[in-house]
Amino acid sequence: MTFAGVFAPIPTPFDAQDNVDADRLRVVLARWMKSPLAGVVVLGSNGEAVLMDEAESDRVVVAARDLVPRNRGFIVGTGRESTQAAVRAARRAAGHGADAVLVRTPGFFKTQMTTDAFVRHYTAVADASPVPVLLYNFTALTGVTLAPAAVARLATHPNIIGMKESGGDIAQVADLVSATPEGFQVLAGSAATFYPALCVGAVGGILALSCVVPEACTQLFNLARAGRHDDARALQRRLVPLARLIGNTHGVPGLKAALHLIGYDVGVPRPPLMPVPDSVLSLLREALAPFEEVSR
Amino acid sequence: MTFAGVFAPIPTPFDAQDNVDADRLRVVLARWMKSPLAGVVVLGSNGEAVLMDEAESDRVVVAARDLVPRNRGFIVGTGRESTQAAVRAARRAAGHGADAVLVRTPGFFKTQMTTDAFVRHYTAVADASPVPVLLYNFTALTGVTLAPAAVARLATHPNIIGMKESGGDIAQVADLVSATPEGFQVLAGSAATFYPALCVGAVGGILALSCVVPEACTQLFNLARAGRHDDARALQRRLVPLARLIGNTHGVPGLKAALHLIGYDVGVPRPPLMPVPDSVLSLLREALAPFEEVSR
């Protein structure tokens, strides 16, 4: 199973009563399926998974599964703070048709999250999961780091086939590639550094930005793979301002606002998240303007 | 309702099958109720609340409620990442007999956790909660800070009566006291700086250390309140080494290990948390030795 290419970590629509809105989800997902994306991730960080309960999570997986054809990847985020909850979530996602699960590190008890603790946690999940496991490090949100030394140990597990590294630290991405065997798939999570991540050996990306400009992100991937480095560098540079607005500074509310501006009705963020203020809408509009694809 | 004095944020016992063990909980709680503690907190950070589901949380509250007499405080931790889940948890805790709820800041989406977002979140919880609300800031674990400016706004809500500040930054504690009206109760969460926190206006503490040496912690509180500052300073100094081992470096596993050493059977930590290694047991044994009360 390969995860080369660009995957969109899609947001979860909520309605005005703060409930999961499966109808809206189907509509927007159908539109993404007309783009060249290699696949989607549901219930990732951008899916506001930590704000939802288990029943809601299941509804999202079930609703989305039908819309994603078998020739695209369908990945489900199933990270939980406790090992037993992470095991159960992986099993349920597999039962509902996930191709793979993306398992964010637990991170609440920061000083206790040692390499040994991570290895035990992920081994338990990978042993139990009926589908392949992707590790997932997102230090900026979790405050912990799944270091190359831990990943090297976990990469030998037959059911752990890759990793998403959300940080923009290219040396870290390079280390992960070096520390793991040929075939272990490192996926970049930071759109602003997607091109250099590909330079040092990442095989693809799970990029919030690709929800908004799936074609440009896919093109960047294709240029880099074709060895057209000057063109790739130029396109990366064009994408940086939008990537920063969506991925980092304004988070899920920024992503949802950008999608609204280009006609994807993904509802409002769930509280405590607040919609972005009007000033950010203006910034987003400006940053979106250079991308023709978004006006279709 | 006053929270002056020392409260113990007690751990949750799990059995060998990784289930909540209500019987063990009753036994250890009965022992704490023989100490001079002003009350207890269940389902706080030290209660491993983030590793438990809602049904398990309810079982802990129900089991503990019976053991805590009405003349001691019974506080339940009900922080959740989503506002709607936090509202529901506060209502359920009140329904099961909590005197007050202790509501940790949501913290997953760090850059979005602005003062406005916190004010909206806590106002919704305080509006809905049948019992008084204590705010709860724990930057080292959450990565976000409920700043004095936000607390100043929230302190005017009639159902928000105080706050636990877990950080050891005494200037921050002093600022919280200054920023809030007379009667708003600031509680310290860091045992290693409990005495200077009392100096600058904290009215009490919720201290992991007080699970282990409830008498010494209570005595420190009483000395400071009586104006016996030299004695208070000396006792604080004696407590620091143990406070560091339990509260910071070794977290919940360190607390559970220390309790085992003095005869409280609180089971093992829930995975991904791991029991402390033998080397830490030795350090704990050494740090406990000077405290007579633990040998009873």
Place this chain on the structure above:
Amino acid sequence: MTFAGVFAPIPTPFDAQDNVDADRLRVVLARWMKSPLAGVVVLGSNGEAVLMDEAESDRVVVAARDLVPRNRGFIVGTGRESTQAAVRAARRAAGHGADAVLVRTPGFFKTQMTTDAFVRHYTAVADASPVPVLLYNFTALTGVTLAPAAVARLATHPNIIGMKESGGDIAQVADLVSATPEGFQVLAGSAATFYPALCVGAVGGILALSCVVPEACTQLFNLARAGRHDDARALQRRLVPLARLIGNTHGVPGLKAALHLIGYDVGVPRPPLMPVPDSVLSLLREALAPFEEVSR
């Protein structure tokens, strides 16, 4: 030799041609000598010592020495990045009449500044210095920390008699007091936490704020020493807003601006430091207003 009490780390006046202005220095120093200050520090961080060469430094010491009577402390900052330069600076300061030297940690090569490196550095300086040495930790400016373990080793040197800790971390101050023998003098450098530092055992302070309000700072010290903790706490609270403006946020330019507002002509900061903008002058004026002594 005792350093109990409040010392002012005075700024160095520069004239419009960016030269040291010894005349202005004499005028302002004479005014400080009418206050109840226990003494002064020249060539500290607030003296812009790192922006001056050795000849300029000597001129400041010589000019100031005459104005400080023998019953007040006259401390000279002599920290340098290299050990040999620090040794020479201490000798020269002693030759020009310093009562003690205050030696900031070297900090350029951060990862190499281990406990062993600090012990070797300070031992060389203390061996060579004709006058007693005060250690000086200022992590916010240097990026390194002279930890309690290093201080404990150095405190046994007969020519190292105390330390200035500039950080506001009260637990750190308490640890320094605990780690060193009776008689080793810990001085606080953070005015916003001066009172709690005294609570945990500091014997005095070297406070930028005391250049501006020497009487209030001295009064705070006297209240704490007399056991009048409620009054001390109240005065500390009054001082915090001014302390923050001067000590932290606006640094030397803020200090010089505040002094100008109350009639001390200390000239402009040396470039690259820039004078504070008018908006900060307004904030300073407002924060100074409640202190009567400044209007004399």
Place this chain on the structure above:
Amino acid sequence: MTFAGVFAPIPTPFDAQDNVDADRLRVVLARWMKSPLAGVVVLGSNGEAVLMDEAESDRVVVAARDLVPRNRGFIVGTGRESTQAAVRAARRAAGHGADAVLVRTPGFFKTQMTTDAFVRHYTAVADASPVPVLLYNFTALTGVTLAPAAVARLATHPNIIGMKESGGDIAQVADLVSATPEGFQVLAGSAATFYPALCVGAVGGILALSCVVPEACTQLFNLARAGRHDDARALQRRLVPLARLIGNTHGVPGLKAALHLIGYDVGVPRPPLMPVPDSVLSLLREALAPFEEVSR
């Protein structure tokens, strides 16, 4: 004047009496001049410039100038904390034959080092310097950042022709390239991320690692420029372990120790720097082994 290619920031030899050793400097420099290096930097961070006085600095420049032929670049580090000292140092270095000066940001008064302060500082230096100026950002040592916004303003000065960015943050390097006009030369300072820095538009590097393996570093540069990205990535990966040992973890003492192991007699570090312990020597020996060039 172009700085494309690889420059070695060479260390300064000190003798057993802790004095600058110009004879040793000449010997080692002659050897470097047999390598394919594009040039050298003297009195950079690796030259321990902050541990030397002005007279010593001049001796190093004079001694080195003669050994560097006119077809290689000869850059002198002239950063100082005060603007007036930085101006004088640039003039003196030019007078002694520097091709360009490399001017590290002042960084002692961290919160005051705003974009405006940096622009004023560097403009004064560039106005006064008889030779071109290279900006120099090294956040890990200085604690301040010369941000792309400041660099964009300074890049319009006719005497400011480029910049060294020592951080390994590739997004930052890319931003600097984007923010500055065609022809402004961004040089990488982090050997562990040299290849991705070239990918995003750096034109060369000033790399401590290139003191030790000048041929491998130059080859990496040539491979990237030739578009041989797979080979470049592979060579980068081989260089990372050695780059980490020398550049980051063990600093100047690590660099001097590595050079000793391969026959460059560069003396000991100046105190407070300490020689590396034997355990580090073993690590260095191991990391050097795969590089044939070092055994010549």
